[in-house]
Amino acid sequence: MASILTVAGLTKVYASGFQALKRVDLSIEEGEIFALLGPNGAGKTTLISIICGLVNPSGGSVTVAGGDIIRDYRDTRSAIGLVPQELATDQFEKVIDTVRFSRGLFGKRRDDALVEKILRDLSLWDKKDNRIRELSGGMKRRVMIAKALSHEPRLLFLDEPTAGVDVELRRDMWKLIGALRQTGVTIVLTTHYIEEAEEMADRVGVINRGELLLVEEKRALMKKLGKKTLTVTLAEPIAQLPAELAGSAVALKDGGHAIEYVFDTHADRTGISGLLRQIGDLGIAYKDLDTRQSSLEDIFVSLVHQEKAA
Numbered sequence: 001m002a003s004i005l006t007v008a009g010l011t012k013v014y015a016s017g018f019q020a021l022k023r024v025d026l027s028i029e030e031g032e033i034f035a036l037l038g039p040n041g042a043g044k045t046t047l048i049s050i051i052c053g054l055v056n057p058s059g060g061s062v063t064v065a066g067g068d069i070i071r072d073y074r075d076t077r078s079a080i081g082l083v084p085q086e087l088a089t090d091q092f093e094k095v096i097d098t099v100r101f102s103r104g105l106f107g108k109r110r111d112d113a114l115v116e117k118i119l120r121d122l123s124l125w126d127k128k129d130n131r132i133r134e135l136s137g138g139m140k141r142r143v144m145i146a147k148a149l150s151h152e153p154r155l156l157f158l159d160e161p162t163a164g165v166d167v168e169l170r171r172d173m174w175k176l177i178g179a180l181r182q183t184g185v186t187i188v189l190t191t192h193y194i195e196e197a198e199e200m201a202d203r204v205g206v207i208n209r210g211e212l213l214l215v216e217e218k219r220a221l222m223k224k225l226g227k228k229t230l231t232v233t234l235a236e237p238i239a240q241l242p243a244e245l246a247g248s249a250v251a252l253k254d255g256g257h258a259i260e261y262v263f264d265t266h267a268d269r270t271g272i273s274g275l276l277r278q279i280g281d282l283g284i285a286y287k288d289l290d291t292r293q294s295s296l297e298d299i300f301v302s303l304v305h306q307e308k309a310a
């Protein structure tokens with residue numbers, strides 16, 4: 001497959017002296033859904049903003065649909081649709097007008113059939129004459145997508161499409177993004193949510209503190225990320241972890257009040273029953289058990305740790 005986006009050695013140092021991107025290399029294939037995962041402040045918006053020509057890069061290059069984003073700005077920008085995090089539209093405008101207007105901004109001639117198709121695909125057709133401010137939050141987000149699609153971009157950026165959205169709407173949004181892909185548009189979305197990447201993406205990139213830590217096929221990454229932590233809260237604290245339990249996945253926590261065990265949710269045997277049996281055999285009493293999914297933060301910590309160790 002051909003690349004629709006190539007980012008090479010991209011660096012950004014803001015006027016404040018803060019380095020938001022550190023030599024980022026990334027290639028996006030035409031037709032894929034790529035999820036960029038990262039915590040707050042990782043540099044996701046900065047990266048998208050540079051690609052869309054909203055922020056100047058400090059070094060490196062970006063090519064979109066074969067053109068350089070600085071030299072061929074008009075062509076590359078019109079190949080891109082951007083759905084920002086924030087609602088950026090006139091609240092008093094009618095849905096259909098704001099979508100037509102967005103298309104006009106790219107110098108494209110009016111195309112009522114296309115606008116109708118976009119609004120129908122996004123289940124907004126019956127709201128076409130409503131003013132934006134009369135819509136629900138989920139509908140407003142869909143209007144932002146309609147605007148971004150109005151000039152027929154080949155590459156669509158969705159900056160945190162489901163931030164602050166309830167579970168049901170999130171699922172609707174995932175369905176919608178899946179349907180958009182069927183139309184042939186390449187999609188890059190940023191997210192804090194692992195489930196979102198898991199549900200949608202073909203490939204996932206993890207960014208932290210301006211560094212792209214890895215880019216991988218989703219399946220391979222999910223295997224790595226599919227970890228849970230079991231916390232065994234002890235009835236009485238212990239001074240140290242008995243040698244019988246010592247292993248990379250077991251640790252004494254909370255001043256000796258808890259034993260933590262990290263296990264692979266995809267493995268046939270998690271090792272939990274064996275661990276609990278061992279704890280029982282050692283005469284250690286426990287009063288509570290709790291499991292939690294590894295958070296994105298845990299994953300970053302372990303990724304950064306691996307990076308440093310390598």
Ligand SMILES: Nc1ncnc2c1ncn2[C@@H]1O[C@H](COP(=O)(O)OP(=O)(O)OP(=O)(O)O)[C@@H](O)[C@H]1O
Pocket residue numbers: 014015016018020038039040041042043044045046047
């Ligand atoms: N104009 C600016 N001047 C100085 N620093 C900035 C500017 N814009 C962003 N930053 C800093 O660059 C870093 C990356 O910000 P960015 O918005 O790209 O992160 P993000 O990954 O999109 O985060 P979030 O998930 O919170 O949206 C942050 O530390 C931010 O404070």
